[in-house]
Amino acid sequence: MFPFEFEPATIFYLFLYGATLVLHVLPMNYVLAGSTYLAGIALWELARGPSLAQRPLVELLRDWMPFALGVTITAAVAPLLFLQVLYQRPFYTANLLLFHRWMAILPVLIVAFYLLYLQKSHGWHKFAPWVRACVSTGILGCFAFVAWSWTENHLLSTRPLEVWKQVYASSDWFYHDPELMPRLAVWYVGAFPVLAAAMLWQLWWGGQFGTTTAVTIGNLAQPDHSPLAPTLRSLCILAFVGLAGSVVAGLGYFLFLDEPVRARLISSRAWPYLGVASVGLLGQAWLWRYVWKSGCVCGGTIASLAGAIVMAVGAATGLREMRRTATVDLAAYLEQHTAATKIGGIGVFLVFAVVCTGGITAVVLAVRRGLAAGNSPK
Ligand code: HEM
Structure with a gap:
């Protein structure tokens, strides 16, 4: 079973890398899907008027997005360090080949931070709808650019020397890869169930302490006048669509992979990951159905959802490494891995x-x- 085909030093760093990458992916999903939600609402308002402006989810997201971005970036540092130990040569080569494009991530994230604070400011509703739409879609554009850059860099790092030579000789700022869009789609669509669960938790937590927008969670089975009943329904729909979309995007991406990679991903070595990912996805679907039917949200539901999400994201992270090690000879870097374990x-x-x-x-x-x-x- 992956990763036990490798030596202990490599397994050690793979484990640290995978575990810390999950910590990056969860808040990253929040900002990616959350900025899409806010951009969608801003465009809706531009076209149809401000009827949705005060919805609790919108206020919640506007309030928490800058913090979520801070967490995303902070939590990304650890996997970035372990990644460099594990895949030093391919990672640095891809960085250098994409150079200006790659470095653009930093100013883009700084711009995104400022726009997020503008979006959260008290005077936000005084801006003209077209200004709000520009700011919110601009934020989404920044995050989409960063996500795309990471995927582009990742794919370039998995390609052989001949491809690197071609990219270098072409002096292109962009690296075109047939896997890029399908792979990005998996990340993008998969972000929505995580966002839905995180917002459910935030509303529940806020309700516990009487803060934020939460009052009580309305019972969906008996429609009442609680302002959160439609909110809860929106979260369920967001999660269902995201879960179904993740399965479709995952299968679609699989079709774009080369035959040897596909074979590795469905070999018996991958079964434990496929099994855990399926349980995580089905578990989430079952829990959201329960929330939809009962209108009941308690700490147990949220903890179970969190567990199911960690299972799905963790297993996806394992499969992601299996895909990478299908084309990158990780065992060839054993010397560096062993040397790293000896550093005090x-x-x-x-x-x-x-x-x-x-x-x-x-x-x-x-x-x-x-x-x-x-x-x-x-
Ligand atoms: C809002 C900002 C960000 C977004 C939307 C984002 C998105 C992503 C995505 C989509 C991936 C997966 C790439 C793939 O497998 O195809 C990824 C991986 C990763 N991200 Fe982020 N990211 C963000 C910020 C950052 C920052 C600031 C850092 C570094 C400090 C970082 C570090 C990483 C690392 C180390 C990986 C794993 C790359 C690899 O294994 O090849 N991310 N990120």
């Missing part, structure tokens, strides 16, 4: 890990206490 610093790392985790926990507890005591974040 574990003591310093552990001290900072404890100090930082303690600091973050203290902040979360302080905020919880403040909210429980009736303080409002507004």
Whole structure:
């Protein structure tokens, strides 16, 4: 079973890379799907008037997107480091070949940050609808560009030397790959169920402490006047569409892969990942159906949803590495992996890990206490 075909040093870094990449993917899904949602609403308002402006999901997203982007970027640093240990040569080569395009990620993310704060500002509703539409679609454009760049870089890094030579000789700013769009579609569509679950959790959590927009979650079975009943319905639809779309996008991407890669992804080595991914997807579908039918959201439902999402995303991360190692000879970099395990610093790392985790926990507890005591974040 993958990754046990490799030596222990390689497995060690693969595990750290995969686990930390999941931590990046979850908030990344929130910003990617969340910015799509906000851009869609802004365009709707431009065309049809401001009837949807006060919907709780929109306010929630506008409020939390800058924070979510901060978490996305911070959580991306760890997998970036492990990636460089694992795939040093292909990763750096792809970076260098895409050079200006690749470096553009940084200014684009800075612009996205500013636009997100503009979107969250108190004066937001005073802007003309076309300005709001430009800002919200601009944010989506920034995130789509970054996601596309990561996929482009990833694919270029998996290609053989001949392709790198061609890209270098062509001096092109863009790398065209038949896998690019189908692969990006998998990431994009798969972001929506994660966004739906995250917002469900936020509303539930807010309701617990009487903050944000949550009042009570309305019962869908008995339509009432709770402002959150339609909201909950929207979340269920978002999740169902995202889950069905993920399956379609995943199968579509599979068809674009070369035959040896396909064979690897359906070989018995991949079965555990395929099994866990299926359980994760079906588990989410079942839980959303339960929420839809009962209108009931409790901590248990949300914890189970989180578990199912981690299963699906974690298994997808494993399959993603199986796809990469089908064309990149990871075993060839064993020397670097072994050398990396011998580099010291574990003591310093552990001290900072404890100090930082303690600091973050203290902040979360302080905020919880403040909210429980009736303080409002507004
Ligand atoms: C909103 C901003 C971002 C978005 C939308 C985004 C999106 C993505 C996507 C779609 C992938 C998967 C690429 C693929 O497998 O085809 C990815 C992978 C990754 N991202 Fe991000 N990303 C963002 C910001 C960042 C930042 C700032 C960093 C670094 C500090 C980063 C580090 C990584 C790493 C290390 C990977 C794995 C790449 C690989 O294995 O080849 N991401 N990201």
